[in-house]
Amino acid sequence: MAELLTLENFINGEFLPCTQLIDSYEPSTGKPYVRVPDSDKTEVDAAVKAAKNAFPIWSKTPVKERANLMMKIADIVESRLQQFAEAESKDQGKPIWLAALVDIPRVVLNMRSFAIAIQTDVNRSTVLHEQGAVNYTTSNPVGVAGLISPWNLPLYLLTFKIAPAIASGNTVVCKPSEMTSVTAWMFAKVLNEAGLPPGVVNIVFGLGPKCGAALVQHPDVPIVSFTGSTATGQYIIENSAPYFKKLSLELGGKNAAIVFDDCDLAKVIPGCIRSGFANQGEVCLSTSRIFVQRSIYETFLEKFVTATKNLKVGNPSDKDTKIGALISKEHLSKVLNYVKIACKEGGIIKCGHGKDLMDLPEENKNGYFMLPTVITGLKDESTCMQEEIFGKIVFNIYYWINSPVTKFLVSYLVLYFTSGPVVCVSPFETEEEVIVRANNVKYGLCASIWSENVGRHHRIAQQLEVGTVWCNSWLLRDLKMPFGGVKASGLGREGIFESLEFYTNTKTVCVKY
Ligand code: NAD
Numbered sequence: 259m260a261e262l263l264t265l266e267n268f269i270n271g272e273f274l275p276c277t278q279l280i281d282s283y284e285p286s287t288g289k290p291y292v293r294v295p296d297s298d299k300t301e302v303d304a305a306v307k308a309a310k311n312a313f314p315i316w317s318k319t320p321v322k323e324r325a326n327l328m329m330k331i332a333d334i335v336e337s338r339l340q341q342f343a344e345a346e347s348k349d350q351g352k353p354i355w356l357a358a359l360v361d362i363p364r365v366v367l368n369m370r371s372f373a374i375a376i377q378t379d380v381n382r383s384t385v386l387h388e389q390g391a392v393n394y395t396t397s398n399p400v401g402v403a404g405l406i407s408p409w410n411l412p413l414y415l416l417t418f419k420i421a422p423a424i425a426s427g428n429t430v431v432c433k434p435s436e437m438t439s440v441t442a443w444m445f446a447k448v449l450n451e452a453g454l455p456p457g458v459v460n461i462v463f464g465l466g467p468k469c470g471a472a473l474v475q476h477p478d479v480p481i482v483s484f485t486g487s488t489a490t491g492q493y494i495i496e497n498s499a500p501y502f503k504k505l506s507l508e509l510g511g512k513n514a515a516i517v518f519d520d521c522d523l524a525k526v527i528p529g530c531i532r533s534g535f536a537n538q539g540e541v542c543l544s545t546s547r548i549f550v551q552r553s554i555y556e557t558f559l560e561k562f563v564t565a566t567k568n569l570k571v572g573n574p575s576d577k578d579t580k581i582g583a584l585i586s587k588e589h590l591s592k593v594l595n596y597v598k599i600a601c602k603e604g605g606i607i608k609c610g611h612g613k614d615l616m617d618l619p620e621e622n623k624n625g626y627f628m629l630p631t632v633i634t635g636l637k638d639e640s641t642c643m644q645e646e647i648f649g650k651i652v653f654n655i656y657y658w659i660n661s662p663v664t665k666f667l668v669s670y671l672v673l674y675f676t677s678g679p680v681v682c683v684s685p686f687e688t689e690e691e692v693i694v695r696a697n698n699v700k701y702g703l704c705a706s707i708w709s710e711n712v713g714r715h716h717r718i719a720q721q722l723e724v725g726t727v728w729c730n731s732w733l734l735r736d737l738k739m740p741f742g743g744v745k746a747s748g749l750g751r752e753g754i755f756e757s758l759e760f761y762t763n764t765k766t767v768c769v770k771y
Contacts, residue, residue, distance in 0.1 A: 265295060276295030280294045313402060372754070397762035406494075485542075532733075535569060559632075573621070608683075
């Protein structure tokens with residue numbers, strides 16, 4: 259068997275091997291292909307120390323110099339776009355073309371956008387004429403930021419944290435997902451090549467409950483930005499509370515698409531196919547519930563199911579592949595189990611389900627594939643209409659037991675669900691009814707409305723309990739717009755202005771003249 263690629267932690271500009279390693283699997287073949295450091299508190303402490311030492315100089319480095327370094331990093335990544343895309347696809351399971359079209363260009367955009375934004379960032383000032391005083395604000399970096407990211411959009415989401423954090427003068431310790439660590443390790447090499455000073459960005463690899471938790475609980479990390487499941491977000495709130503840490507939490511979603519009978523079905527079908535199944539449905543913003551107005555329900559369903567059946571599932575390197583492999587064997591079996599639960603709860607599978615129905619190339623026979631699946635007939639209270647299949651549910655015991663050892667062990671009793679490509683479709687009658695039903699979940703990340711009536715878009719958008727509403731579109735992103743969720747979907751917002759604000763502490767200075 260070929261030698262496995264072995265990753266090292268990136269601390270103070272050096273690549274440091276770890277004695278304990280975890281095997282990471284290639285989702286499209288089911289074979290182990292990389293060993294990831296199984297870091298614990300020791301490595302996290304070393305990384306935080308390096309970041310803390312680098313902070314005084316980096317925070318005072320002229321903005322222009324910081325921005326130039328970030329531009330250089332972006333240029334290097336862009337020059338290796340295909341190499342990064344192939345690595346992201348191998349690690350995560352998504353088609354290579356998708357990583358080359360979306361993930362890696364977004365890494366470049368993240369670095370460039372914040373490099374530009376930090377140079378135009380301005381503070382506020384007021385004049386109190388009667389009292390003879392001037393007020394102004396300054397935005398000061400917070401310190402060492404802990405950045406924890408998930409496996410679905412690995413380097414895309416990690417750099418959406420690194421870029422604003424370092425642009426505004428913080429130093430960082432990153433903890434990427436243990437399932438998708440390779441591109442972060444490649445990115446670390448780029449940081450050295452670009453000449454980023456040692457200690458500004460440190461990356462420790464490993465498991466969440468061990469390595470991630472050590473970062474969350476570290477007293478020298480006053481600010482934590484996390485993207486991942488709602489269950490882990492809850493853990494982070496509880497475990498960072500004793501330190502009064504600044505938190506940004508981008509969590510799970512159970513997003514609805516609302517399709518009215520005055521929509522243009524020619525736009526809606528490809529729109530809902532994309533929102534339901536892009537990236538194997540493993541996007542926090544994926545549509546998992548489609549509500550369709552009764553008068554066009556049957557027509558919509560027929561067209562949607564036909565389009566779903568046409569999606570090619572298979573080898574991520576094939577340019578015709580629309581759906582790659584799910585992230586892991588465990589996740590795949592849980593998603594398939596989820597479909598079984600849906601059937602028990604009265605669901606009807608209109609298309610999709612398991613690998614046995616697929617004709618996969620020999621090398622992919624043990625990969626974690628499933629067909630995009632459309633389910634109808636479920637009540638709103640059913641499991642598949644309520645739970646984020648993509649996130650994870652942690653048994654409450656995890657939070658009840660205080661011993662760190664028990665906590666760590668019990669965290670492995672986590673019940674994972676991943677939606678992969680599963681969409682539930684349900685009919686509705688009226689606007690009033692569908693608003694209540696769309697809001698009837700604990701999450702509030704995003705929603706989409708499909709209608710040719712502009713007034714209806716504005717009216718409904720105001721009533722949906724979510725952070726983003728897309729009208730006749732999905733995942734059209736402008737980094738200048740705030741992004742985040744309400745309810746169990748998160749705390750805070752990410753975006754050009756919001757992130758720069760998050761990674762700084764604002765100080766008001768009042769000068770009497
Ligand atoms: P996850 O919560 O299992 O893991 C996310 C990260 O947190 C990983 O790096 C993991 O190792 C780490 N982690 C796990 N337990 C931890 C702990 N106790 N302490 C500290 N760190 C810990 O989530 P996931 O399965 O990797 O990602 C899927 C979830 O992410 C879904 O719920 C999805 O909706 C959500 N997500 C949200 C957004 C958003 O912007 N709202 C974007 C992408 C993904």
